[in-house]
Amino acid sequence: MEAYLHDNPQIKSIRVAAADLNGQPRGKRIARRYADKAIAEGTRFPYSVLNLDIWGEDIDDSPLVFEAGDPDGILMPTERGFVPMPWLDAPTALLPIWMFHHDGRPYDGDPRQALARVVARYGERGLTPVVATEMEFYLIDDRGRELRVPPSPRSGKRRHQAEILAMRQLDAWDNFFTALYDACEAMDIPADTTISEAGPGQFEINLMHQADALKAADDAWLFKIAVKGLARQHGFAASFMAKPYPDYSGNGLHTHFSVLDAGGNNIFDDRRAGGAARLGHAIAGCIAAMPGSMLVFAPHAGSYDRLVPGAHAPTGIAWAHENRTTALRVPSGSPAARRIEHRVAGGDINPYLFLAAVLGAALNGMEDEATPPAPITGNAYDKDLAQLPASWAEAIEAFDQSPEIVRIFAPEIRRNFLATKRQELRYMGELSKDEQQDLYLDTV
Known part of the structure; x- marks a missing residue:
């Protein structure tokens, strides 16, 4: 150093x-x-x-x-x-x-230590989680009373329509993204692909997978700091709020993860003996812990605005192969790269608590050799599924009562996190929607 x-x-x-x-x-x-x-x-x-x-x-x-x-x-x-x-x-x-x-x-009250505790559990079993994250955020002009997409630096126009995979959006904001990639390179953040997302001024950048969950969480935390800092330098705001605009898609923060054994083999590889079973055990663990983990995945008052049917964010508890309407997705591709995509969390999470919850839940399932439910097919929103906690208050109580959370997080951090969220819930009711939006825009 x-x-x-x-x-x-x-x-x-x-x-x-x-x-x-x-x-x-x-x-x-x-x-x-x-x-x-x-x-x-x-x-x-x-x-x-x-x-x-x-x-x-x-x-x-x-x-x-x-x-x-x-x-x-x-x-x-x-x-x-x-x-x-x-x-x-x-x-x-x-x-x-x-x-x-x-x-x-x-x-034990440090969130980075909470993730280190989970990673140590993997290490005791000769296992190493491999993690990647997908970071969604909005670029926002917050100078007026209402949030708006910033004017394009190239045309001066504000485009208020969806721009999924629009190259012109990437071109319009090229100076900002060039500065962001330069910053990521200097900060050793493995920023890979950028796409224009469904909302006006919304983008996603993927951070590459790596066999170091602590570094992956560091990267996500530092990336959020860098994006917000560079946006202000360029004259606008960047927000990872779960739902900054009521009429457009929210920001998610998905993670893809697999697990290596001591020989460097992916234990989810379903061509290898036991691979499919271990994948199923991890899925079962994630499903069992999902209600109790919701406070980590959706930690703020505005987080639940994103979690509504048909809004490209899961509401039911289910998994599937190659299906983006479910909470857990197993992507297609090479069996050696078989992995789980966890799709519940919003962009407003703490990356350390998030990865601790996801990886800890998967390890719970592997330790218990738990059996997952059958994968679904078709639109998860049309299925009669067990539902995720739909409100902040429900999520707080689910976290408090969850035996899965007790296995993942130390007593001190559970106590502190509950006290924090209960205090925020109590005082947030005194704020208008606009005041809440101002608060979260500059924090999460």
Whole structure:
């Protein structure tokens, strides 16, 4: 890490930041001359900082605050090291950090530690999850009272129609996407294909699969920060809100995952002995945990606007082969690349909690050798299926009561996440729809 600063003498400012339970970066600005101390000794801030609500406020009656004296944890650099922040005017580097106790134990209230806990469970069984993410977002002009698509930098026109796979949309925003790809390259984020999506000013960028779930979550978290920062630099906003426009499709965040054994073989490969069975076990685990995981997949008041029938987001609990109306899809293709696509989550999630929930659920099913229901065929919206929790309040209670969630997440992070979401639910009712929209536009 010291080598990065040595090789980049232009860096004037350092940020250190960790993800809180809502995925918000929390941290400090540090003078470059003191960066060595942050690398070697870490930095400190209260445990409670990773348990703030969406407004950045303490949780009422949290045992981390007055009851405990609001003590500090130790935040050490992750294995990621420094990444540049090219959307800022001054040359700046971000050092991602995560939280530990003073005796070196991981702090169980840190969402990155929650994912590390799940990855360790895989490692104990000689297994490695391989993960890719699909990141959907809108480019938005938020200068007026209503959100609008920004005017095209090329034509000056606002196009308010669907633009699925429209090349002219990619061309219109070429300067922004060129800057974004340059940033991803500098930040070691494996950005692959970009497409224009169904909504006006909506795009999707795929982040390539990799056999490091922690890095995949880091990439998704850093990607969201970079997209929003670069959009502001270009004169508009970018939003991963689940449903910024009531009349257009929402933003999803899908993940594709498979699992490798110690020999590097995909255990879902259905040409190999037991491959189809292991794939089924993982699907069964994901289905069993889906109701309890809904609070992770749809963590905000506006998240549930996306989850309505016929809106390209799942509402029923089912799986299928090559079917995008279901919550779980098994894509076609080479058996060696057999994988599960999990399609429930919105773009407004915390990537660490999201991947912990998905991968933890799949491992639960594999450990139990659980049997999945039969795959469906046809339109899932027309089927009589068990339904996902349809409201924030239902999802909170499902998370609280879920035995599957108990197996995936440590007690402290479950307690903190529930307290956060219950406080947000209580206070969100005081805001108008417009005030909620303003809040989420600049946060999630």
